[in-house]
Amino acid sequence: MSETTFSVYQGLGEPVAIGAEVYNQILQHYYTEALLLDNMKLQEWGSMLAEDLVYTVPMRHTLDLASQSKTVIRTVMHMDDNYRSIMGRIMRLCGRSAWAENPPSRIRRFVSNVQVFNTDKSDEFSVINYAMVSRNRFDDDFFDLIPCERHDKLRKVDNGFKLFEREVIIDQALLGTPNLQIFL
Amino acid sequence: MSETTFSVYQGLGEPVAIGAEVYNQILQHYYTEALLLDNMKLQEWGSMLAEDLVYTVPMRHTLDLASQSKTVIRTVMHMDDNYRSIMGRIMRLCGRSAWAENPPSRIRRFVSNVQVFNTDKSDEFSVINYAMVSRNRFDDDFFDLIPCERHDKLRKVDNGFKLFEREVIIDQALLGTPNLQIFL
Amino acid sequence: MSETTFSVYQGLGEPVAIGAEVYNQILQHYYTEALLLDNMKLQEWGSMLAEDLVYTVPMRHTLDLASQSKTVIRTVMHMDDNYRSIMGRIMRLCGRSAWAENPPSRIRRFVSNVQVFNTDKSDEFSVINYAMVSRNRFDDDFFDLIPCERHDKLRKVDNGFKLFEREVIIDQALLGTPNLQIFL
Amino acid sequence: MTQKTGRRLADGTAISDLVDLEMREVKLRTLSDREIYDIEQEKIFGKIWLLLGHESEIPNKGDFMQRHMGEDSVIVSRDRKGEVHVMLNVCPHRGMKITTHESGNTNVHTCIYHGWAFKSDGDFLGSPVADQCMHGKMRGKEELGLTKARVTLYGGLVWATWNINGPSLEEFLGDTKWYYDMLYCRSKKGLEVAGPPQRFIIRANWKTAGEQSAADGYHTLTLHRWLGEMGNYSSDEGTQGSELAKEMLGAEVSSPHGHALRCIDLARKIVKLTGKDPSELSVEEKLRALPPPGMTSEMVDDLFETMTPEQLEVMAWMPPQVGGMFPNIIFEFLYLPQPDGTVVGSLALHTYVPKGPDKLEFTNWIFVERDTPPELKEQMIQQSVQLLGTSGMVESDDSDTWPHMTLSAKGAQGRNSTLKYQAIYETGKPEGWPGPGIVNEGFTKDDTQWHWWKYWYELMTAED
């Protein structure tokens, strides 16, 4: 469809139609990922990551409309990780003393607006998807919300997909949740 | 796909692939259920319930990471209903004097992350799905949020499906909404 | 399926089954629309609108259960636009001095519960869908939420669909976000 | 004006320290301070006349609507005799709200908590299980009714005050009534609401909106600059010399009670419409050519019965088009040029209801004349919704400014910064101006807003 010509799709490959087999498999992959993370199965989630993973959460700035392109800050970011560091985080979080997440938050990742694109590699796919992340801790009677747009790259492997790139575009200049000891 | 081997799928049957006819029918069932509840068509919603329904909302506790399995409390729960009691609730809520919901809240149930599984009965399906429930009352300028993970069992009948089991896993230890005179 | 007989479907045509080609195309259309709006590509979004567009956001009132049908107020509304006025809004918002949205809010539109219906015109479709809209501005450490039920009419054109009717049912009697200089 | 210090705040500051009468400056702190806010609830919103709506919102006997006077919820009700009453929406028994509905129709308001019942005029009817006399024997039934406010209808607008023996609404409006009559009392059938008011929350102190409403004409050039950058007021000359600035010339009326009106010269519009120099045209010719917003040429007949010749003269020359009524009201009676060269009116009133020191409820009523032809009504309503209120392309820029001001007022330094009203009129009334009140001609100045603050000061420092 024509929307592939819209500016937001610049640099992306042919879209994989909603309902196509691989689209559905990727959708399932996201539901599985969310269920694992929401239930603190971090090591199992780790098994869905590729060893060449690049995982980042840029900052956002509040700027004049004319400078919208500059509102995503990638010099210093909120998260700036790779496979090794993510695995280190998982080890820490599953240990005895990662107090910032022990007791763990109660988190829910609502995945929607999933769009899949082919790349020049037949086994690799780009995905733009939204996640509404709600987070509750201790006796808070409110939820921290972290709505975000995720730009992912997935690689097809025998038993599913592996994430090898994720950039999470968040929607706050001043982040309202006290830390990112959680995965988005 | 491999995720069926993940711990979060223990005890569940073969997954029904996203896009499969029955998957799509069940998805439609959830959209219909949400639309009915959000528009206060409670009796019509009641017609989608099976007479052997078990409907519960356990409590949650904030515990050490090592005790995560114990964070869902099923001794005393927030809701502990069956078909008869749900029908009683509907009768009350549709009456003249159910003040806690009269005037009714404005509620929206955003259903996502729907995963369907076969069971040993060919006409029965297990479903894990997420609902982000937003609730607004009177002149509140904010929303109560009730993000939750629903573990359902649906039975296929001639004209659709009937819910015969629902357990709603909420994400707060101290519930932030003033009552559950609403259905999740 | 039977739910077409439910009151909430009164006046709507035959449902388009989830998974049907046109359903999937329309779902894609909504994801594209959200991505354009969320990234402030307002003119591109404008290209997805039909010239006979009617775009409204009624008010809501808090009334006795017995008066639920009267809770949607369509005399004076929060938004009451047509193609010309929407294009005027876009021109203003893309100008230098639309201060209410310059700097722009960071907005995310989570689309779900999409249900499509045929109409008596083969190229026109009715759509009921939900959008959870989160909005953040400046240094706010919270989000304004605008959960809503959208009643749309889409017309198929060569390269996609054009919106020619949208009524947005919001869930607050006292709107909690400071203005609607944004599109829902 | 009496020189009182008023109450002292916890840190020792007196109310009088907040306003510099000589320098015409006001401490920003007034826009965020909780203590000041609480005193306002008592000395302003508890004392003066407040606008609650229009009687056309409750046309039938038994009709009622829930509104607010300051932070107090009240019921505006039309009783069995058709009279309008305003009463506190608080049960005299244990403080439950009598109604939790936004509006409705009933002749008996029954509290859902213990069932005490009240008439549509607020009188106590009785309590359940009559033989048990559960309302007790210490107070007579006449003592157990809802607390009633004093009510006055003016041009169909419903006004109420808790100051039962204070000044009348007419005294409160004073000289400015002569001008408001041109808006609210010009037609025989009168105005009606197009529907219920829009209601939305702005995270700002109510006075950021109140002081601006007291006829701040100056901000239009910059805050509403987009009007000069595109659309019907655009021009190549750039903002300051734009059509916009020209459209702003006229006279401003202000009042010792903080009311204010901007009367804008119609000459340029009349020239556009008639091609004639207004001086060649009679008052009637001008009114027929460019009728008051919301009226048609035919409807102009009414004016000759309802208005004095002096009022007619002003209406044809420099009618009030925007302004405020103390403390939290703005009116807009706009002549809006259309692409096709015609003019379509927009009539609106807003109140800015305080919801705490940093929150206000923006309430926006859109009006039409009862006699306005249906299709014109439609046009007016749609135009009003597009420019004013929730999605108003003009007013959203206003309401988005107020929260920033409120934040500025919170800082330890910012709170001691000042609001300045030092652009002072040196003109006086336009030559031959027939109207009363404090009137100044020419480009907008700060006087009307300064008078608003002076009345605020007077009320806040008044003895209890």
Added chain:
Amino acid sequence: MTQKTGRRLADGTAISDLVDLEMREVKLRTLSDREIYDIEQEKIFGKIWLLLGHESEIPNKGDFMQRHMGEDSVIVSRDRKGEVHVMLNVCPHRGMKITTHESGNTNVHTCIYHGWAFKSDGDFLGSPVADQCMHGKMRGKEELGLTKARVTLYGGLVWATWNINGPSLEEFLGDTKWYYDMLYCRSKKGLEVAGPPQRFIIRANWKTAGEQSAADGYHTLTLHRWLGEMGNYSSDEGTQGSELAKEMLGAEVSSPHGHALRCIDLARKIVKLTGKDPSELSVEEKLRALPPPGMTSEMVDDLFETMTPEQLEVMAWMPPQVGGMFPNIIFEFLYLPQPDGTVVGSLALHTYVPKGPDKLEFTNWIFVERDTPPELKEQMIQQSVQLLGTSGMVESDDSDTWPHMTLSAKGAQGRNSTLKYQAIYETGKPEGWPGPGIVNEGFTKDDTQWHWWKYWYELMTAED
């Protein structure tokens, strides 16, 4: 009662101005004012006995749970010797919470900040890097333990107070203990919790719930009207003459300490069950026919060992079924008729924990007797969850009323409105009533709630 004025609020109001002892009226302001709330934290929640739970929640040595006394988090812990302790959940070193868990089991509580360690009885154990003596040498270890509250167990219920040398719980309960014994101490094995308490937030002042709990029977007819409109209490006679009203007759016990109990006549139920006039039946026959809620006929044996003949008489005639314990407790020991004509009990206790002037935490414990047969336990729990607490079809209407009252109390006018307690008993004890205390017969009145407020007044105006 001593006539003290108590502290003055910032605007000069004295606590004594808030309560009109002659007119039995209380200013609504008490339900929203931050200053009053802060004084309550000190003079009420800092001084009197508070209910924190039941020992069956922490059966094993080392078991602990986090609870709140007012806004202070406390640890309720069972030490190695099996004794129950209550200590402030605040580290004496730098104020970190000692536990951030809702419950658990440990013999050593270690603060995660710098590692100071405490025994399960709160005593200080030591600090890391012992040779550095990082807890300093200025205070002995005995001074570095957690702040301990005074604890009393009564019927297995865990009570604590910060008033170490104040009155005993028994003195605090006074005459009403005679009645509470019928609830908490009737069985030999005693009560147990069905599970942890439900906890949820109500946006209301804690006193809106507290004063209602002091035996407001009257609201049942209107607020819980649905019970009369459908289900087991419905009738064609309309609400007021409904079964509901009949079900409410009995006697009310109140107390100078604000405790209250509604004792409801079982006659009609016993007639239904036995077809006999209760006067023909012995106390034992009545108790066997209609055992106390949660008990079976067999279990009634216990009563003859635990209760006095006078208590037995009341339990068979007009047992306490609902009421409050000052300041923030309600108990419910309900006999609920089933469709099949049988009666199933529901036993619950709630506390309304203050979380600020306009927020309370509703804590709902559901109880069974340790000896209750399993299937009956199941029935009782499910019935209780369906009617009480979070999703309770009865109590949700209560808890939804309180926020409206709290909002009413915020308005500048509403805050000066009053809560009225002017329905006064003129009856006295039922003839032959063997129990102590202030007892009145007949239809519910306001006395019990008024006594609640009088004790609130006494505490709030007491010298520090």
Added chain:
Amino acid sequence: MTQKTGRRLADGTAISDLVDLEMREVKLRTLSDREIYDIEQEKIFGKIWLLLGHESEIPNKGDFMQRHMGEDSVIVSRDRKGEVHVMLNVCPHRGMKITTHESGNTNVHTCIYHGWAFKSDGDFLGSPVADQCMHGKMRGKEELGLTKARVTLYGGLVWATWNINGPSLEEFLGDTKWYYDMLYCRSKKGLEVAGPPQRFIIRANWKTAGEQSAADGYHTLTLHRWLGEMGNYSSDEGTQGSELAKEMLGAEVSSPHGHALRCIDLARKIVKLTGKDPSELSVEEKLRALPPPGMTSEMVDDLFETMTPEQLEVMAWMPPQVGGMFPNIIFEFLYLPQPDGTVVGSLALHTYVPKGPDKLEFTNWIFVERDTPPELKEQMIQQSVQLLGTSGMVESDDSDTWPHMTLSAKGAQGRNSTLKYQAIYETGKPEGWPGPGIVNEGFTKDDTQWHWWKYWYELMTAED
């Protein structure tokens, strides 16, 4: 230190009642009280030097960024002459924010409300419709500029204060400057920011972070225990005897102005790297073997030009690696061992900006040396983001502790609990220590934090 009582709080408490100078204890109430917070805004954030960023954030003329001094928004701007200015982001006309942008570049700041314009140095330029002189004639243009703060650049860091005639930054830093020079002034080209600061909200009082930053070394063993449980500091010996504890030995510098530095012995690292006993190595050999974090062996050349021999000695022996600057700053200049045995530095500064009594904004700048080779810069930045700030595996455990402390301080009992600083140094300077200031050797103690509170006390009780 003068014994002043300072202001009294509403309940009669004097500031001096909050700090027990003899017992070295501070009432927890200081961590949650609104009144105390407001006084701090005036007497601390309104009086002393505050860190706003680094000049490398605004390299070009006209560059500006929005920052906060306490709760006041300010503009940090580089004017046309290249000079850095700090001015209140509040319009002198009516209090609108001058900029609502986080950063940008302009030579004229125009207020969007009425269009008043200001130069990049804050001077008033003019108001629209010049001929109308809408800024009035009561004040000269020189009076209408933005309120300017006093600015000092130190090591490229931008400091500002509202105390125009108070002590210089140098006087404020006092003896500790000798040490800070080793961090901020060691290289010739100087430091630069790796990017804009991370900013996020912690629901805690700013002092929970401030007092910890004053060199609380002790918490590392417990709160950051995971470092001893896994990764590069892990060991089989368990936490207390772990590498971690060994890594903590050194000396602590404190200051009468509440500044503090932890100087940690490099010996063990140098042994690891060189296999030699540090005593056999010259200062230069040591610096070349283990250069200051962020520097390479080559870059060490700079030090011999910028530092004194005494400073070089300390830098090669026990350089400052973490510490605070009063009131709300922490610095980290860390030597972090890598799996491959090498050491990679992390340089960061945080400010904890107060946003109310129970909210702070965590602002985290990550630094590199301008001369640091690109690939090393990358390593440093990534490592810093992974350990510090928003997603920092170390600091998230800190920032998650502060909200619990803030909650503890709200309870009626908890607020009277105390923060204790009773672990006192008995050592004095390391033998041969060439540096100034209050220096103590050995395992971390509480002195530096106690000095922080003493300065807080001094400022809070100072005459206005």
